[in-house]
Amino acid sequence: xxxxxxxxxxxxxxxxxxxxxxxxxxxxxxxxxxxxxxxxxxxxxxxxxxxxxxxxxxxxxxxxxxxxxxxxxxxxxxxxxxxxxxxxxxxxxxxxxxxxxxxxxxxxxxxxxxxxxxxxxxxxxxxxxxxxxxxxxxxxxxxxxxxxxxxxxxxxxxxxxxxxxxxxxxxxxxx
Numbered sequence: 001x002x003x004x005x006x007x008x009x010x011x012x013x014x015x016x017x018x019x020x021x022x023x024x025x026x027x028x029x030x031x032x033x034x035x036x037x038x039x040x041x042x043x044x045x046x047x048x049x050x051x052x053x054x055x056x057x058x059x060x061x062x063x064x065x066x067x068x069x070x071x072x073x074x075x076x077x078x079x080x081x082x083x084x085x086x087x088x089x090x091x092x093x094x095x096x097x098x099x100x101x102x103x104x105x106x107x108x109x110x111x112x113x114x115x116x117x118x119x120x121x122x123x124x125x126x127x128x129x130x131x132x133x134x135x136x137x138x139x140x141x142x143x144x145x146x147x148x149x150x151x152x153x154x155x156x157x158x159x160x161x162x163x164x165x166x167x168x169x170x171x172x173x174x175x
Contacts, residue, residue, distance in 0.1 A: 120171025
């Protein structure tokens, strides 16, 4: 009993107020279970190689001059960054839109069917949209693309001709 009392007193501290209790000398099994909840999240989409690209810089100056494109203006939306030009006679408009988080697999066909084409050696889609617009979506990655839109007063033919010409020039500059 003297040994048990000595062990009990050794477990007490003179600095701690209260009633001394004997130290538990039984061995407890240690647990290696996880105390924090396991998180299961989807991997983040990789950063777009177009994240720092300004759409207003994608048409070479020589092509702007050739097509007589002036009146450059931003046309950003909540899901894309864009830039639009009109020609000097106001016969057509050209737009470039960068989509950092949408590949051509996510191309919206609600305004018209899209045809698979190749632009600058890249997979692309061409859409003769309602309203006379011709949209060419050029693939950059599975999750990023650049859309070039040509809208001409004379209709789809000229809009697609100008849009394709601009898309070829833009594709040559893409990463």
